[in-house]
Amino acid sequence: MNRIRNLDLDSNVLVCDAGCILQDLDNHLDHCHIGGNVSTNAGGIRYLRYGSLHGSVLGLEVVLADGTVLNNLSTLRKDSTGYDIKQIFIGAEGTLGVVTGVSIVVPQKPKxxxxxxxxxxxxxxxxxxxxxxxxxxxxxxxxxxxxxxxxxxxxxxxxxxxxxxxxxxxxxxxxxxxxxxxxxIYSHNKFGQTLTFDISIPVAYMEDAVLEMRRKFADLEINRRFSSSPDAPHLRYVTGFGHLGDGNLHLNVVVDRYNAETTHIFETSIFEYAAGHHGSISAEHGLGSIKPEFLHFSKSPEMVAAMHKIKHAFDPNGILNPYKVLPTEQ
Amino acid sequence: MNRIRNLDLDSNVLVCDAGCILQDLDNHLDHCHIGGNVSTNAGGIRYLRYGSLHGSVLGLEVVLADGTVLNNLSTLRKDSTGYDIKQIFIGAEGTLGVVTGVSIVVPQKPKxxxxxxxxxxxxxxxxxxxxxxxxxxxxxxxxxxxxxxxxxxxxxxxxxxxxxxxxxxxxxxxxxxxxxxxxxIYSHNKFGQTLTFDISIPVAYMEDAVLEMRRKFADLEINRRFSSSPDAPHLRYVTGFGHLGDGNLHLNVVVDRYNAETTHIFETSIFEYAAGHHGSISAEHGLGSIKPEFLHFSKSPEMVAAMHKIKHAFDPNGILNPYKVLPTEQ
CATH class of the missing domain: 3.30.70.2190 (Alpha-Beta Plaits)
Incomplete structure (x- = not known):
């Protein structure tokens, strides 16, 4: 559904179906559904100026695992009545409920x-x-x-x-x-297979992260310690770009061909670097089905246990987007 | 505890104990502990410019009901690893855990x-x-x-x-x-007992809310329908001020003396007005022990049930700040 339900230009608040595509200032950068943006807690290029979705989403309509519809499409900027339930669905990747409607602040385009x-x-x-x-x-x-x-x-x-x-x-x-x-990111693919990482680290370490991984992977390459297999990939480039103001680094490893064993080495090296520098293994693209097993690099066992409490409370039978976000409980 | 744990002036992030008092730009307006600001989801005068605590708080340290310490004092602006647990403690008034440390974006003072x-x-x-x-x-x-x-x-x-x-x-x-x-708000007290309300409504209704309540209460006063008791209070003023940009109206009823029955009439009239205009009965001062019974004016039964799910998950024995925020379950 991609219906605009209400647009209040005086207070800059839009209420719409989750299937709406909100184009950004230049009308060509964002082609994602707003429900997907919300469910992955997308950040993007203008995060530094306009801030987090946790601040700009005013309300959500969510269908819970038992079929209950949470109608919370508030257009109020300030509301302190009870727990701010909508927040747990922002970035939950559909594992706590399905976002079907969004109320959000839409800033006016600068003149x-x-x-x-x-x-x-x-x-x-x-x-x-x-x-x-x-x-x-x-x-x-x-x-x-x-x-x-x-x-x-x-x-x-x-x-x-x-x-x-x-x-x-x-x-x-x-x-x-x-x-x-x-x-x-697309230009990387001309030079080989690209493994992309999306980490958050303090701004001061953004250069060091690229240089350190470049040094480390080159060393492994030279000594052929990537893999026991004779067809282990060759390293081509380690590059970094991203959101300097947010500490959000897109770290990319270009190899001549994909190999699971080598990929695991890259992953753990980069995630260990992030964890060792008070960083996060996923800045703005969530965990999906690939990264839940790495959640412990970013969050303590107590934090993961708190997440499981919320999951159990809202989806006791685990029917919503299984195998995503949270690791299997031990 | 009021220790500053870390202040990073390059990225404008402060990590401190919950007992710290963050003075605002003019050094004289705010004398609240930051842990209290966070627990009540305080808005304040510069909300329009700097936005919600849900956007500016980067991490929290929280002691849970079972004694577990959730150490989540992240200084990262972007982090999409798992559920954003800190959000549920913002505005929970200590009913889900005790906030002991805060990591928060502190904007530079404009030149x-x-x-x-x-x-x-x-x-x-x-x-x-x-x-x-x-x-x-x-x-x-x-x-x-x-x-x-x-x-x-x-x-x-x-x-x-x-x-x-x-x-x-x-x-x-x-x-x-x-x-x-x-x-x-203090000047009102010179004219009688002041009952203060803190509602959120669409900006377009901020004037109407004051005029409508003034008309309604004056009518009740003239016809002495306030109370069956002969010593029912007399109405003196109905005033409004507040945060025009946020739709946050401080509506005040000044009477010559306090009377519980009359107060209940004012409360229900004002809360019904807020509910009838897609508003909230508490914009920035929470629910405390007085307003939980009125939560249904602002939130649907499904939303209240979702809040109880969270409360049960984090405080199954109801030992944290009992009788606050949520109404007694039926």
């Missing part, structure tokens, strides 16, 4: 949108290669103010030697830059 | 702070009386930009006849205005 690209070497950032690029989107209500603020920021960063160069883009060129950013 | 006051009559807003006043606080990084934006807004509102007058205040005068706003 002025600029887009800047910083790099830490001196030259046109797109005609030469650099070690790092940072994309910053600026949105406000006054284009002249926003450009002046960007200029001040640019001068500060250049004077302090933090960056080498930067450009300011608007309109179509800015859109192309977003497209480039969104295509990054 | 530039302005304060404006609009009224819908032409004159110095503070030397004459008006029907309505709106306070707006503006915070940004560039004082000249902020003042220009305020001027544009003011001109737009005046040209369209929305407002009659307005002033811009800074520094000490702005602080005094906040003080005035924060003292409003």
């Amino acid at each position: 002025s949108m600029e887009f800047s690209l910083f790099s830490h070497s001196m030259a046109d950032p797109l005609s030469l290669e650099f070690d790092y690029y940072i994309l910053i989107e600026i949105g406000g209500s006054n284009s002249a103010h926003d450009e002046q603020k960007f200029e001040n920021l640019f001068n500060d960063l250049q004077d302090s030697g933090t960056i080498g160069d930067g450009i300011l883009l608007q309109g179509g060129k800015a859109e192309k830059m977003w497209h480039l950013r969104e295509s990054m | 530039s702070m302005e304060f404006s006051l609009f009224s819908h009559s032409m004159a110095d807003p503070l030397s004459l009386e008006f029907d309505y006043y709106i306070l707006i606080e503006i915070g940004g990084s560039n004082s000249a930009h902020d003042e220009q934006k305020f001027e544009n807004l003011f001109n737009d509102l005046q040209d369209s006849g929305t407002i009659g007058d307005g002033i811009l205040l800074q520094g000490g005068k702005a602080e005094k205005m906040w003080h005035l706003r924060e003292s409003m």
Whole structure:
């Protein structure tokens, strides 16, 4: 169902079926159903500005395992009557109930949108290669103010030697830059099989995580310790990109061919790194059916037990999206 | 305990004991413990700008009914590993566990702070009386930009006849205005016993709620239908103030003396109004021990049943803050 049930432009609140597709500011980045966004607790590119779904979802309509319909499509920003039940369904991947309707704050599109690209070497950032690029989107209500603020920021960063160069883009060129950013994961596939990881770590470790995994996997590659099998894959690249402001790193390992044993080595190495740096093994893409067995890297046994309590309370027979999110109880 | 455990100024994340008092931007408005803020899901004056605690709390340390310590003091903005357990303790008023530590996003203080006051009559807003006043606080990084934006807004509102007058205040005068706003509830007590209500309703009904209750209670007063008792109280004022941007109305009934029977009439009238306008009977001050019996005005039987499921899962013997939040089960 993809019906808009109510749109209040005065208070910026939308109530709609879970099957609605909410397009983002540029009308081309997001083609997911809002119910899926909510159920996976999706973050995305503008999380830094607009925050978590736990803050912007105002209400949910949910069908429980016993058929009960929880009608909680509130449009109120403030409500402190009882437990905030909707929160447990955000990111539960359908294992506690099926989200069928969503009430959500939909911010107005900023009148002025600029887009800047910083790099830490001196030259046109797109005609030469650099070690790092940072994309910053600026949105406000006054284009002249926003450009002046960007200029001040640019001068500060250049004077302090933090960056080498930067450009300011608007309109179509800015859109192309977003497209480039969104295509990054697909470009990896030209160079081999790509294993993608989505971890959260303190921002200070985002560079170190890539360098450390690159060093570690190269070492394993050189010494052929990946696998006992003679057809163990060869490592091609270890790359990192993602959401610098959120500490959300997309870490990617490109190999010439898939191999389960080797994949397990990559997984445990990366998850151990995340766990060792107070990180999370899944920042914005949930656990699905692959990662429940790794949940212990991110959450203590007490936390996992608390999750099982909630699962038992809402789905005692385990009929909702089985084998997802939580590991099998010991 | 009021120990700061960690303060990361790069990522604006504070980890501290629940007993810490976080002072807000003006250092004089908030003297509550952060654990109490979290447990009551406090909103406050800057909710419109900084959003819900469900979005800004990153992690909690909670002691459960069986003595288990849930250590979930994450400092990560994005984490999608399992159910977001911390959410159920936000606003649970200690009935599911005792919050002992908090990890929270603490936004940087804006460099530039302005304060404006609009009224819908032409004159110095503070030397004459008006029907309505709106306070707006503006915070940004560039004082000249902020003042220009305020001027544009003011001109737009005046040209369209929305407002009659307005002033811009800074520094000490702005602080005094906040003080005035924060003292409003106390000033009622000079005129009698004040019964205060804290409801959430769509912004469009905030004026109507006050006028409608004023009309209804005046009618009851004139016809002396408040109470069968000869010493039934006399109505003095029905007033409203609050958070226009959030739809959070503080509705106050001033009477010459307290009377339980009359209070019940005020309560049910106001809660029925809120329920009839898709509102909530408690916006930001929880349910405590007084309002659980009124929970049905804001939440369906299915929602209340879901709350009981959570309560049973986490506090099966009902030892945590009994008689609070949830009504006695039928």
